[in-house]
Amino acid sequence: MRAWFHCSGADLIRREVADTVGRLAGAQQAKGLPGAADQQFAWDRQVSALRDAIATAGGDAWTVALEYDLLRLEKRIDAVVLTDRAILAIEFKTGDPTNAMKAEAEDYALDLRDFHAGSRRHVIVPVLVAGDTPFVPPVQPWLLPPNPTETLACGHASLAALFRWIQAELPAAARPLDGAAWLAADYRPVPTIIEAATMLYVRNGVAEIAQARADTVNLTRTTEAIRRSVRAAQAARDKRLVVVTGIPGAGKTLCGLNAVFGQADSAFLTGNVPLVEVLRAALVNDAVERRECRRDEAVRRARTRLQNVHRFLEDCATDPQHRAPPDRLIVFDEAQRAWDQAKARLGTRNKPSRLTMSEPAHTLEIMARHEGWAVVVALIGNGQEINTGEAGLREWGDCVAASNGNWRAVAPPRAVGAADPVQRLAEGWPECLDRDDDLDLTVPVRSVRDAAGAAWVDALLRGEVAEARAIADAAPALPFLVTRELDALRRALRRLARGRRRSGLVASAGAKRLRADGLGVQAEDVADWFLRRWPDDVRSSEALETFATEYDCQGLELDVVGLAWGGDMLWRQGWEQRRFAGTAWQTVRNAEERRHILNTYRVLLTRARYETVIWVPRGSRAGDSFHDPTRDAAAFDEIADLLLAAGARSVEDTQEPVAAEAPALL
Numbered sequence: 001m002r003a004w005f006h007c008s009g010a011d012l013i014r015r016e017v018a019d020t021v022g023r024l025a026g027a028q029q030a031k032g033l034p035g036a037a038d039q040q041f042a043w044d045r046q047v048s049a050l051r052d053a054i055a056t057a058g059g060d061a062w063t064v065a066l067e068y069d070l071l072r073l074e075k076r077i078d079a080v081v082l083t084d085r086a087i088l089a090i091e092f093k094t095g096d097p098t099n100a101m102k103a104e105a106e107d108y109a110l111d112l113r114d115f116h117a118g119s120r121r122h123v124i125v126p127v128l129v130a131g132d133t134p135f136v137p138p139v140q141p142w143l144l145p146p147n148p149t150e151t152l153a154c155g156h157a158s159l160a161a162l163f164r165w166i167q168a169e170l171p172a173a174a175r176p177l178d179g180a181a182w183l184a185a186d187y188r189p190v191p192t193i194i195e196a197a198t199m200l201y202v203r204n205g206v207a208e209i210a211q212a213r214a215d216t217v218n219l220t221r222t223t224e225a226i227r228r229s230v231r232a233a234q235a236a237r238d239k240r241l242v243v244v245t246g247i248p249g250a251g252k253t254l255c256g257l258n259a260v261f262g263q264a265d266s267a268f269l270t271g272n273v274p275l276v277e278v279l280r281a282a283l284v285n286d287a288v289e290r291r292e293c294r295r296d297e298a299v300r301r302a303r304t305r306l307q308n309v310h311r312f313l314e315d316c317a318t319d320p321q322h323r324a325p326p327d328r329l330i331v332f333d334e335a336q337r338a339w340d341q342a343k344a345r346l347g348t349r350n351k352p353s354r355l356t357m358s359e360p361a362h363t364l365e366i367m368a369r370h371e372g373w374a375v376v377v378a379l380i381g382n383g384q385e386i387n388t389g390e391a392g393l394r395e396w397g398d399c400v401a402a403s404n405g406n407w408r409a410v411a412p413p414r415a416v417g418a419a420d421p422v423q424r425l426a427e428g429w430p431e432c433l434d435r436d437d438d439l440d441l442t443v444p445v446r447s448v449r450d451a452a453g454a455a456w457v458d459a460l461l462r463g464e465v466a467e468a469r470a471i472a473d474a475a476p477a478l479p480f481l482v483t484r485e486l487d488a489l490r491r492a493l494r495r496l497a498r499g500r501r502r503s504g505l506v507a508s509a510g511a512k513r514l515r516a517d518g519l520g521v522q523a524e525d526v527a528d529w530f531l532r533r534w535p536d537d538v539r540s541s542e543a544l545e546t547f548a549t550e551y552d553c554q555g556l557e558l559d560v561v562g563l564a565w566g567g568d569m570l571w572r573q574g575w576e577q578r579r580f581a582g583t584a585w586q587t588v589r590n591a592e593e594r595r596h597i598l599n600t601y602r603v604l605l606t607r608a609r610y611e612t613v614i615w616v617p618r619g620s621r622a623g624d625s626f627h628d629p630t631r632d633a634a635a636f637d638e639i640a641d642l643l644l645a646a647g648a649r650s651v652e653d654t655q656e657p658v659a660a661e662a663p664a665l666l
Contacts, residue, residue: 003065003080004028006183010060012051020047024067046092049129049156050079057163059083063179070111070189077108082177083163085170086123087112089148092156093130101128102151107499109148111189118185122177123170124148127162135161142169148498192557192609194530197257197279198286218443219251225438226259226377229410230329233373240373241364241400243335243393243411243425245380246441247454248606252379253555255441256331259377260305263329269309270333274526274548275555280306281527309333309359316366318354324369332363333555335378336423340391360396368406380415380423392422400432409433412440453479453612456647457605461598463574465646472647479611482643483651486518489562489615490544492651496611497542501559504529504541506607508600509549511566512580513630517617519564521546530556550603561608565616569597570635571642585630613651616640 004027005020012020021043028035047066054062063082070077081088089112091105109126112119126148135154142149154162226242233240246252253275260268270276280302287298309332316325332338338359345353355362367374380393393415400407409432415425416433426433452475459468472478483489489505497503507514514520523529523546525539534542541548547564567585570576577588577597588594605612619633620626644650 002069002187003183004067004069004076006063006065006179008060008179009054009062009064009081012047012064013055013060017044017047017051020066027067042092042094045156046078046129049092049159050081050090053160053163054081056160057167059163063177063182065183070108070187075108077112080112081163082179082182083167084172084176085167086125086173087119087177087182088125088127088163088166090127090129093128095131097128097130097133097153101130102126102153103499106148106151107501109151110499110501113148115189116185116187118182121175122173125166126151128153129156129159131155132157134158135165137165137169192559193253193555194278194282198282218441219255221438222246222251222441223255223258225436226255227262229436230259230263230375233375237372239364239368239370239403239407240375241396241407241409242375242377242439243380243396243409243415244377244439244441245412245414248381248457248602249454249557250441250443252381252441253333256333256377256379259329260331265327266329266331267304267312267325267327268306268331268333269312270306270555271309271337272333272555273308274552275333276306276308277527278530278556281531285531309338310353313359313362313366314354317356317362322369324371325366328367328370328373329375329377330363330367331377331379333379334381335360335396336380336393337390338363338395340395343390358391358395358399360391360399364399364403364407368403392420393418393425394422397425397433401426401430405432407432410436410439412437414440453608454606456480457602460605460643460646461575461602465642468646475647478647478649479608480605480643480648481611481613481651481654482640482648483613483615484618484640486564486615486617488651489564489613492613493544493560493562496613497560500533501610502530502542503544503560503562504558505544505547505562505564506553506558506604507547507549507564508566508568508597508604509551510568510579510597510600511564513567513628514564514617516628516631517619519547523548523552526552550600553607554603557607557609559609561604561612563604563612563614565614565636565639567631567635569601571638580630583630614643614648616643 005023007015021040024043025035025040028039050064054060054064059081061084065080065082066078068077068080077089078092079088079090081090089105089109091101091108093101105126105128109124113124123145124147128151130153133153133155135152135158138150138152152162152166222244226244229240229242244252244255256268260266280299283302283306284295284298287293287301288295292298293301312325339355341358341361344355344357344359344362357365363376367376378393378396397409400409409425411425411433413435416428418424429435452471456468456471456475456478459471481492483492493503493505505519507519523541526548528537528539529541529546529548529552532540534540537543538545541558544562568578568580570578575598577594578585579588579593580586588597616636616639617631619631619636620628621633
């Protein structure tokens with residue numbers, strides 16, 4: 001049971017308050033959590049208020065669950081009350097109600113709606129009990145309320161009035177709530193990558209963190225396959241390259257973080273600087289909030305586990321003593337994007353490189369310095385290549401083959417079956433390559449609303465409009481919406497990002513002319529953009545003032561995304577990629593660059609856990625007083641028409657999806 005204590009309304013009324021509080025304290029102690037006098041006092045007030053309100057409202061047959069654990073939020077709902085009409089998620093606070101308090105209560109209700117099987121198809125009411133606040137019923141009657149409803153606020157003394165109003169306002173549930181069945185129902189959250197990283201860092205385990213729908217088996221199976229390969233390398237005292245493939249949003253980063261946080265002497269390496277910055281900041285903030293250590297020590301620990309791959313390789317490759325690194329297991333994130341030899345020698349514009357080989361070659365040489373075992377886990381994101389100079393998966397296979405037997409590789413069939421030879425680990429299955437089908441992640445876990453999102457994006461970007469439409473028609477509610485107005489985009493994001501759900505704007509780095517339509521400021525500090533909260537901090541993504549590019553958000557995610565479509569990719573009975581130079585657009589002819597722009601939109605279209613709202617600007621028409629040919633209205637009209645024909649829905653015709661549309665749990 002996730003609740004620390006549960007009983008019927010009649011039982012709560014009959015029990016002494018001290019008895020109920022004592023049971024909560026006992027559950028707290030059994031979980032190894034420290035007790036505090038102020039917590040005992042808070043429980044006393046809460047139980048007393050619930051007891052009196054339920055008695056007054058005639059709730060003897062109701063079910064009461066106290067301190068209900070919510071894994072995804074790393075918090076507990078103070079009380080859940082199941083009536084014959086609704087599920088009440090109740091949060092108790094001191095002081096006067098604030099918008100932040102109401103958002104917290106709403107977030108609890110959203111979590112139940114999306115991840116708790118017993119809460120589906122039932123009305124959920126978030127309730128805030130704060131101080132001596134009188135209960136004031138909503139101005140508008142609840143004829144067809146959203147689910148969850150708006151947050152209702154009251155005080156301890158007026159909780160009974162709130163209960164009575166709900167009982168009078170809502171009809172009896174068509175499917176009666178069974179308290180025992182609700183308490184035993186599955187709660188399987190899908191955490192964000194930031195939430196997952198902080199939980200993995202503390203708990204060192206993936207099993208209870210990402211168990212949602214049918215992807216449970218897929219994710220845990222791949223995690224075990226990685227562990228199996230590590231154990232085999234340890235037993236044989238040899239060197240192994242473990243290749244993990246998967247579609248966008250399938251949990252590759254989660255598996256990689258789990259491998260690192262569950263194994264001593266390991267590090268997660270990535271060239272994705274924003275991902276490193278955001279995850280490091282999240283781990284540091286979490287450690288400080290939990291009072292685990294001082295901030296400087298938290299920073300040191302986070303830097304040890306999450307490292308920039310380019311700096312790691314340069315430091316080790318140029319070590320005059322040719323020493324092995326402290327890590328025997330490293331995870332190379334987005335390994336297909338590792339630099340080839342030419343790019344590795346060139347480095348970046350701001351920092352020339354001291355590397356002499358490709359990054360895959362340096363990685364295997366550095367890890368081969370270890371006596372005994374060493375493992376490199378290569379995470380391969382298909383369709384995620386957005387830069388020139390990326391070596392592809394083939395370079396890793398060539399390096400293993402050239403190691404004279406020092407390295408073996410294990411990979412799933414996807415790694416050798418790619419259509420692009422550059423993304424093929426090997427031709428067939430040579431002696432140095434073992435097969436493990438469990439290393440392929442095929443089920444998206446990022447999207448909470450509908451697993452069809454990734455397939456729809458793939459069909460859209462292949463130009464298969466009829467296929468995309470068929471996927472959309474078969475989905476309960478495809479989570480892609482379209483609008484032509486920037487203000488409507490922001491309104492939709494505010495409406496869809498309920499509770500503490502995070503929203504933000506994204507755009508292609510090549511969409512240079514969006515500034516003329518009112519969106520021209522890119523996020524400066526990506527960690528602040530992803531972690532700060534609005535309205536307290538205007539640097540937050542939720543302020544909807546700045547946008548993140550594909551380079552800022554690859555590997556990360558938001559709950560609700562606003563995608564600004566730029567002039568760098570148009571539809572001309574097929575996708576046409578362009579770059580802006582000087583004062584005009586130029587058609588891109590180079591196949592690699594065209595593929596990178598296409599993949600840019602793949603990255604941007606797969607950042608949302610819930611809805612993606614696509615803003616297609618109106619552009620400039622030939623008859624306008626100040627016609628701007630760099631923003632051709634007819635070209636943008638074609639994109640909007642294409643998206644609607646492919647099954648995306650107009651924002652203006654759409655209401656928030658209801659809970660009943662969520663995918664069924666296992």
